[in-house]
Amino acid sequence: xxxIDHTHDPKAQSWVASANTAGTDFPLQNLPYGLFRRLHxxxxxxxxxxxxxxxxxxxxxxxxxKWSSAVQVLLxxxxxxDLNSFMAKSVAERRALRHALFDALREGSAQAGALQAxxxxxxxxxxxxxxxxxxxxxxxxxxxxxxxVGKLFRPDNPLLPNYKWVPIGYxxxxxxxxxxxxxxxxxxxxxxPPTADVPVFAASKRIDYELELGLFTASGNALGEPIAMxxxxxxxFGLTVLNDWSARDxxxxxxxxxxxxxxxxxxSTISPWIxxxxxxxxxxxxxxxxADDPQPLPYLDSAANRAEGGYEIELEVWLQSxxxxxxxxxxARLVRSNFRHAYWTLAQMLTHHASNGCNLQSGDLLxxxxxxxxxxxxxxxxxxxxxxxKQPITLPNxxxxxxxEDGDTVIxxxxxxxxGARRIGFGDCACTITPAL
Amino acid sequence: xxxIDHTHDPKAQSWVASANTAGTDFPLQNLPYGLFRRLHxxxxxxxxxxxxxxxxxxxxxxxxxKWSSAVQVLLxxxxxxDLNSFMAKSVAERRALRHALFDALREGSAQAGALQAxxxxxxxxxxxxxxxxxxxxxxxxxxxxxxxVGKLFRPDNPLLPNYKWVPIGYxxxxxxxxxxxxxxxxxxxxxxPPTADVPVFAASKRIDYELELGLFTASGNALGEPIAMxxxxxxxFGLTVLNDWSARDxxxxxxxxxxxxxxxxxxSTISPWIxxxxxxxxxxxxxxxxADDPQPLPYLDSAANRAEGGYEIELEVWLQSxxxxxxxxxxARLVRSNFRHAYWTLAQMLTHHASNGCNLQSGDLLxxxxxxxxxxxxxxxxxxxxxxxKQPITLPNxxxxxxxEDGDTVIxxxxxxxxGARRIGFGDCACTITPAL
Numbered sequence: 001x002x003x004i005d006h007t008h009d010p011k012a013q014s015w016v017a018s019a020n021t022a023g024t025d026f027p028l029q030n031l032p033y034g035l036f037r038r039l040h041x042x043x044x045x046x047x048x049x050x051x052x053x054x055x056x057x058x059x060x061x062x063x064x065x066k067w068s069s070a071v072q073v074l075l076x077x078x079x080x081x082d083l084n085s086f087m088a089k090s091v092a093e094r095r096a097l098r099h100a101l102f103d104a105l106r107e108g109s110a111q112a113g114a115l116q117a118x119x120x121x122x123x124x125x126x127x128x129x130x131x132x133x134x135x136x137x138x139x140x141x142x143x144x145x146x147x148x149v150g151k152l153f154r155p156d157n158p159l160l161p162n163y164k165w166v167p168i169g170y171x172x173x174x175x176x177x178x179x180x181x182x183x184x185x186x187x188x189x190x191x192x193p194p195t196a197d198v199p200v201f202a203a204s205k206r207i208d209y210e211l212e213l214g215l216f217t218a219s220g221n222a223l224g225e226p227i228a229m230x231x232x233x234x235x236x237f238g239l240t241v242l243n244d245w246s247a248r249d250x251x252x253x254x255x256x257x258x259x260x261x262x263x264x265x266x267x268s269t270i271s272p273w274i275x276x277x278x279x280x281x282x283x284x285x286x287x288x289x290x291a292d293d294p295q296p297l298p299y300l301d302s303a304a305n306r307a308e309g310g311y312e313i314e315l316e317v318w319l320q321s322x323x324x325x326x327x328x329x330x331x332a333r334l335v336r337s338n339f340r341h342a343y344w345t346l347a348q349m350l351t352h353h354a355s356n357g358c359n360l361q362s363g364d365l366l367x368x369x370x371x372x373x374x375x376x377x378x379x380x381x382x383x384x385x386x387x388x389x390k391q392p393i394t395l396p397n398x399x400x401x402x403x404x405e406d407g408d409t410v411i412x413x414x415x416x417x418x419x420g421a422r423r424i425g426f427g428d429c430a431c432t433i434t435p436a437l
Numbered sequence: 438x439x440x441i442d443h444t445h446d447p448k449a450q451s452w453v454a455s456a457n458t459a460g461t462d463f464p465l466q467n468l469p470y471g472l473f474r475r476l477h478x479x480x481x482x483x484x485x486x487x488x489x490x491x492x493x494x495x496x497x498x499x500x501x502x503k504w505s506s507a508v509q510v511l512l513x514x515x516x517x518x519d520l521n522s523f524m525a526k527s528v529a530e531r532r533a534l535r536h537a538l539f540d541a542l543r544e545g546s547a548q549a550g551a552l553q554a555x556x557x558x559x560x561x562x563x564x565x566x567x568x569x570x571x572x573x574x575x576x577x578x579x580x581x582x583x584x585x586v587g588k589l590f591r592p593d594n595p596l597l598p599n600y601k602w603v604p605i606g607y608x609x610x611x612x613x614x615x616x617x618x619x620x621x622x623x624x625x626x627x628x629x630p631p632t633a634d635v636p637v638f639a640a641s642k643r644i645d646y647e648l649e650l651g652l653f654t655a656s657g658n659a660l661g662e663p664i665a666m667x668x669x670x671x672x673x674f675g676l677t678v679l680n681d682w683s684a685r686d687x688x689x690x691x692x693x694x695x696x697x698x699x700x701x702x703x704x705s706t707i708s709p710w711i712x713x714x715x716x717x718x719x720x721x722x723x724x725x726x727x728a729d730d731p732q733p734l735p736y737l738d739s740a741a742n743r744a745e746g747g748y749e750i751e752l753e754v755w756l757q758s759x760x761x762x763x764x765x766x767x768x769a770r771l772v773r774s775n776f777r778h779a780y781w782t783l784a785q786m787l788t789h790h791a792s793n794g795c796n797l798q799s800g801d802l803l804x805x806x807x808x809x810x811x812x813x814x815x816x817x818x819x820x821x822x823x824x825x826x827k828q829p830i831t832l833p834n835x836x837x838x839x840x841x842e843d844g845d846t847v848i849x850x851x852x853x854x855x856x857g858a859r860r861i862g863f864g865d866c867a868c869t870i871t872p873a874l
Contacts, residue, residue, distance in 0.1 A: 135612050140695060160693050165636050166627055170695035171608035171702070175572050175796050176660055185661035187793035190603055190734070199602050201736045201792070223613055223704065224622035226874070250793070256597050258577060258607035259696020265608070266793040267660065297627070299638045355638070356624035356687070356703040357874075359612050437663070437794075 002308055007098055008282050010422040013107040016119065018052030025273075025415065025425025026050040031101055032238065032273035032426075033083055036125040045128055047078040047086075050273050050427070051105055053122050060118035061104075065111050071100045083131040083274075087237045088219045088362035094237070098278050127181070127272035130240075131216065131363040133174045136268070137353060138212075138244055138367035140168040143343040145370040148384040164294050167344040167352040172244070172367065173265035179272040180429050186406060186436040187266035189250035199253060203436035206248035206389060207404040210370040211317050211380035211412055213339055214242035215346050216274050217364040224357040229302040232347035235360065239280065239313075241271040241414045241429035242367050248383055248403065270365075271412070271429035282421035284308040287345050299355055300348045309345035313416045314338055315371050317380070321399055322407030331411055332396045337373040337380055339414075406435045439745055440532075444468075444539045445719050447859040451542050452549040453556065455489030462710075462852065462862025463487040468538055469675065469710035469863075470520055473562040482565055484515040484523075487710050487864070488542055490559055497555035498541075502548050508537045520568040520711075524674045525656045525799035531674070535715050564618070564709035567677075568653065568800040570611045573705070574790060575649075575681055575804035577605040580780040582807040585821040601731050604781040604789040606803075609681070610702035614802065617866050621704035623843060623873040626687035636690060640873035643685035643826060644841040647807040648754050648817030648849055650776055651679035652783050653711050654801040661794040666739040669784035672797065676717065676750075676783075678708040678851045678866035679804050685820055685840065707802075708849070708866035719858035721745040724782050736792055737785045746782035750853045751775055752808050754817070758836055759844030768848055769833045774810040774817055776851075843872045 006012070007029060013020045014028040026032065028051065035045045036055055048055035062072065062079035074097045077085035086094070104111040140146060143163070150158030162168065178184065186207060192199035218237035221227050227235055244264060251263035287309035289295060302309075315338060320331035344352075349366050370380040379385045382403055385393055392400035404410065412429040443449070444466060450457045451465040463469065465488065472482045473492055485492035499509065499516035511534045514522035523531070541548040577583060580600070587595030599605065615621065623644060629636035655674035658664050664672055681701060688700035724746035726732060739746075752775060757768035781789075786803050807817040816822045819840055822830055829837035841847065849866040 135610055137698075138695075162629075162636075162690055162693065165629075166691050168691070168695055169698050171610055171698065173572055173608055173795060175657075175798050175801075178660070185794050188663070189793050192599075192602075198731065199599075199734070201734050220612075223615070224874075226625070247793070253599055254603050254605070255694075255696075256599065257692075257696075258575075258605055259692075259694075261574075261606050261608070262789070262793040262795065265795040294635065297636070297638050352699070356626050356684070356699040357622050358610060358699065358702045361612050364612075437661075 002284055003281050007102045008421060010420060014051060014105050015107050015109060015112040016052045016054050016105060018054065024052055025427050026052055027422045028102060028105055029422040030275060030279050030424045031098060032275045032279065033130055034273045035083065035128040035130045038120060038125055045081055047081055047083050049101060050122065054119040055122055055125060056105065056115065057118045057120055061115055064114045064118050065104060066114070067100060071097060084363040087131060087216065091234050095278055098276065127179050129177055129179050129270065130272060130274050133177055133363055133365045134361045136172040136174040136177060136365045137169050138172045138369060139344065139349050140369040141342040141344040141349065142368070142370045142372050142380060144341060144374050145372040145380055145384065148372060148379060152388045165297070167348050169349065169353065170259045172268065176265055177268045177270060177365065180269060180431065183432045183434045184245060184267035185434050187247055187250070187262065188436055189247060189262050190253055191249045192253040204247035204249050205403065207433055208246045208248050208382045209317065209404065209410045210244040210246055211315055211335070211337060212242040212244050212370060213313065213368045213414065214240045214270055215349065215366040216240065217350070217360050217362055217366065220361040221354050221359055223359040226357060227351050227354040229300065229305055229347055229351050232350045233277070235350055236277050236346060238274040238276040240274055241412045241426045243269040243410060243412050243429055243431060244367055245269065248389070269429055269431040271427045273427045275424060275426055279424050280311055280416060283312045283416040283418055285310040285312050285340055296348065300351060305345055305347050309347050310340050312338060312340045312418065313414050316413040318411040318413065319395065320409045321395060321405065323399060324395070324397055327397070329397060331409065334385065334393065335377065335379060337371050337378040339368070339371055341373050342368060342371060404433050406433055408433055439721055440718050444535055445858060447857060450544040451488060452544050452546060453489045453491050453542060455491065461489055462864050463489055464859045465539060465542055466859040467712060467716045467861045468535060469712045469716065470567060471710045472520065472565040472567045475557060475562055482518050484518055484520050486538060487559065491556040492559055492562060493542065493552065494555045494557055498552055501551045501555050502541060503551070504537060508534060521800040524568060524653065528671050531713070532715055535713065564616050566614055566616050566707065567709060567711050570614055570800055570802045571798045573609040573611040573614060573802045574606050575609045575806060576781065576786050577806040578779040578781040578786065579807045579809050579817060581778060581811050582809040582817055582821065585809060585816065589825045602734070604785050606786065606790065607696045609705065609804065613702055614705045614707060616709040617706060617868065620869045620871045621682060622871050624684055624687070624699070624703035625873055626684060626699050627690055628686045629690040641684035641686050642840065644870055645683045645685050645819045646754065646841065646847045646849070647681040647683055648752055648772070648774060649679040649681050649807055650750065650805045650851065651677045651707055652786065652803040653677065654797050654799055654803065657798040658791050658796055660796040663794060664788050664791040666737065666742055666784055666788050669787045670714070672787055673714045673783060675711040675713040677711055678849045678863045680706040680847060680849050680866055680868060681804055682706065685826070706866055706868040708864045710864045712861060712863055716861050717748055717853060720749045720853040720855055722747040722749050722777055733785065737788060742782055742784050746784050747777050749775060749777045749855065750851050753850040755848040755850065756832065757846045758832060758842065760836060761832070761834055764834070766834060768846065771822065771830065772814065772816060774808050774815040776805070776808055778810050779805060779808060841870050843870055845870055
């Protein structure tokens, strides 16, 4: 099923020079979609494709480039700023545009001259949430996170009995999803430490990040019509980096019996570029369950999923405190993890979600849940890293953290790297927490 | 704060004769908003106001009626089929349109001749979800439901310790909210009876309704900016009847630790008319906590909320089986309850939701949770009525039910009635469950 073609050729270079540097997140092989507006302009938001340190403005590209009539049709919604309509198109159509953009941006393309005027520097724009997110669902596929957090509450029985059977998920809040760079205010909420008799309404003292990837859906399904495992990939558009911000002191008091609510919905941050599934083809990997674990029920199983349902994507958490920023010190990396540790695949998340007939729509966001690795130092949240807020971590400048302080900027990063493929990056998912009201 | 004016005069009559009959849901004093399309037409959906057995088509009304320029501005988004933009307007603006429509539809209005051509019979249209629902949240304000359901799982400790402090809520799925009349397919899901070793994926055998009201928000709030109790009413647009369909055998296996998911998101049904808060003004009532209960924390308390934060709205559940339908037998009423039993008011739901800075948007739907009354026969779900699926109920034709069978139509109804006020109804919230795939 894996679809490697000339757009994955690691030797291919772009006439946009910055796309050819070794460390770029956005080489010619990536071509992720985003929504931007030129700073100091009155333009409405436009869809663009990141290439090196530039953005190809698809409104201008549609007007200035030479495209086949089929590609012009594909470009039309994008030129109008409507990514959702393009996301709903078929795999073949989406791939056709990838090919057209790849060829147009490739070194030696006859389009270089015309499209030069369709480029805008990434530093000269504001980036937004790239599409209309109709519904946001967060899964819980990080088994090492589930075990580590479970241990804090139930030392003898950290993993609930449903975990290895059900891709656990719950509905999140779509309105408060913001793009990288938008600050979020520390929330207030009902706090009731175990020792207190009654709750108080006060600012959260335990703000935490969660290191996740988010899947944007392509075409949806009609209400009442499930999506079979073998069809799931057609409904996958691309991935983003997701920080599912959490208030750890609001969560325990509010979440029984119906799940997290205000502990989560004060804001979630995503990286503003959607890296397409096509760009990630070279990084697929086998999805294997430990032999002792139950195998997925038939509706969540397929040979293709076992052979290549996983994705090897490096994940990182960085932190820069206000003090570090003032001193001109760079962010420090706290953690590295990898998406290959997920207990359920993207296809299983999607198929499970629609298995009862729930209708997905193009532009829905499905979070992966916190992607902690098996080692304690690969933890995807401070709750885990600090053992429930008990063991502080120390930053390079000597500052200590149990949870996030006001002025801290958390930067989540993701990239895929493998011999024989060009490195594909996601861009930063960064957010600064500002003081409570 | 209660705002009673001439639009609440119970003696006022309409020139639309069917609005003056005793039992109508839609007298001149109601004027609820909906979205409709004439059957067998190619028109796009239009916003209308129900009046008796008719609908005032606001696109035609804007063109044919005589309106002040201020009212014309208010009518413009509605004439374009965009209810959300109107919902976001101020209380004074929304009230201004109510007054204009009331006066235009009142007996003796000089507009009667012109607006006659803007009427369409309710029987000649299809009704839709009335606005774009960006996010759907379901609360759990029915304390008698919470106790009854809690008893099934925890006989010694039915109500969790947070219940009387936190207006418990969780995020639902907006894409699968459908208007009255749209059938829903019985979902499949992972079922694991307590006696089974492993789950199976099969059709749910325990489909249940939940009797709720839904609050549609008016204007929203910016991310990070809470809504104070004294401002909450400005953000309330109106109410609908809501059936939060539930699969009782999917729920217990999937819902730990993050709450209900596929047990709920296969579909939720709403009545297609939004009854405005203005129409419900005469039915406000005091909101009182039992003296022994904790009083609301200050952020959830206000004198106005205590004096008149509640609403007396009668709620009913009716059922018509396929066999009853085939025999020409009418639906049978299973239950009556009342919204005054809610443990938290609409204002408290809304203020709590935004208390952490979560941004509400115009057209969000906030469900009340199942509104069971204090008596067992006032239960708002079959789970309660049948004592956890153990004691069947008997329909008038002798059929028995533990849960909903294929072909059953569940009809939820709501109305407000009080001496000195005209009866205000909501229209049916009806849905038939069809067989699983």
